[in-house]
Amino acid sequence: MARANPIDRFEFERALWTQGMTRVAGVDEAGRGPLAGPVVAAAAVLPSKWAESGLPHELEGLNDSKQLTAAQRERFFAFLTACPEVQFAIAQVGAGQIDAINILRATHRAMNNALAQLQPAPEHALVDGRPVKTMPVPHTAIVQGDARSYSIAAASVLAKVTRDRLMLEFDRHWPKYGFAEHKGYGTEQHLAAIAAHGPCPIHRRSFAPLRPTQRELF
Numbered sequence: 452m453a454r455a456n457p458i459d460r461f462e463f464e465r466a467l468w469t470q471g472m473t474r475v476a477g478v479d480e481a482g483r484g485p486l487a488g489p490v491v492a493a494a495a496v497l498p499s500k501w502a503e504s505g506l507p508h509e510l511e512g513l514n515d516s517k518q519l520t521a522a523q524r525e526r527f528f529a530f531l532t533a534c535p536e537v538q539f540a541i542a543q544v545g546a547g548q549i550d551a552i553n554i555l556r557a558t559h560r561a562m563n564n565a566l567a568q569l570q571p572a573p574e575h576a577l578v579d580g581r582p583v584k585t586m587p588v589p590h591t592a593i594v595q596g597d598a599r600s601y602s603i604a605a606a607s608v609l610a611k612v613t614r615d616r617l618m619l620e621f622d623r624h625w626p627k628y629g630f631a632e633h634k635g636y637g638t639e640q641h642l643a644a645i646a647a648h649g650p651c652p653i654h655r656r657s658f659a660p661l662r663p664t665q666r667e668l669f
Contacts, residue, residue, distance in 0.1 A: 460513075460601045461502045463591060467575050468499045475499075476573035476588070477602025478562050481516070481610040483554055485635030486645070486661065487628070487654045488618055489543040490554065492561035493609035494569055494576070495531065496538040497602050506601065507534070513604050515597035516611035528612040531605055539605070540568035541613050550657040559583045579603050625651045 459465070467475045480492040506513060509530040516524055531537050542564035544557040552560070566576060566588055576590035579597045583590065593599055597607040615634055622631035628644045628651060635641070635653075642660065650661055 458599065460599060460604070463577050463593060463596075463600050464497070464499070464602055465502050468502065472574040473499055474569075474571065474573040474575075475602060476566060476569060476576045477579075477596075477600055477604070477606040478566065478576050478590070479516075479579040479597050479603050479606040479610055480558050480561060481607070481614040482635070483558055484637075485655075486637050486641065486658050487546065487630065487635035487651070488614065488621060489545045489653075490549060490558050490561050491541065491543045491610045491614040491617070492558065492565045493539060493541045493606040493613065494562070494565040494573070495602055495605035495609060496569065496573055497605060498536045501601075510601075510605075513601055513608070515595075515604055516607040518598065519608070521615070524608050524612050524615075527605075527608045531609060537605070538569060539609055540565045541609055542568065543613075543617070546653050546655045549655050553657070554655075559585050562586065577603050579607065621653055625653070 464475050474496055476494045476496045478494045480490055482488060482490040510527060512523065513527055531539060542561045544561045549557040562583060563586055573588055576586065576588045577596060577600050578590050578592045580592060582592040596603040618630045618634045627648050629640050633641050650656060654661055656662055
């Protein structure tokens with residue numbers, strides 16, 4: 452039985468690199484769905500030579516952050532942030548801004564803020580999900596891109612680890628809510644804590660059940 456061809460997770464980058472674009476940024480976010488905490492976005496530019504040489508062995512298994520264990524994410528995060536050949540930037544938008552402008556706009560703002568930190572600016576961006584109308588950089592939106600592009604997967608890890616660390620810090624400030632366990636998502640434990648103690652400063656008051664009439668934004 453013939454083996455299926457492995458996924459080329461440099462397929463989208465390679466197409467741009469062959470056009471002469473050497474600075475291609477993967478962009479992804481973490482934290483659109485939770486009831487508390489910021490939405491965090493990251494942008495990562497991987498070196499084009501990795502398409503020929505392959506990923507460094509330290510990144511073996513790099514994938515959508517949701518498919519990785521916490522230990523794998525931490526290991527990849529440590530390498531990505533220390534590797535001089537990788538350029539990256541991370542940005543966040545807090546609960547107050549999310550409530551003020553809605554989660555979709557807040558997510559796009561975080562993505563754009565991350566891209567704006569990259570100097571020189573990338574020539575093209577690969578974005579997980581749908582197109583971002585406000586993005587100033589030419590971009591390609593890729594559904595499930597964090598599992599199809601190494602650049603987006605790298606951004607996914609950077610955003611997820613950063614947000615998880617922030618939620619651990621918030622857990623120390625507001626231990627009653629269990630942020631260390633659920634990271635702000637609407638678990639039974641979290642909903643019970645909100646019912647018992649009310650919202651804290653990092654809760655998104657525009658989200659159900661904090662605002663039961665929340666309009667669907669996804």
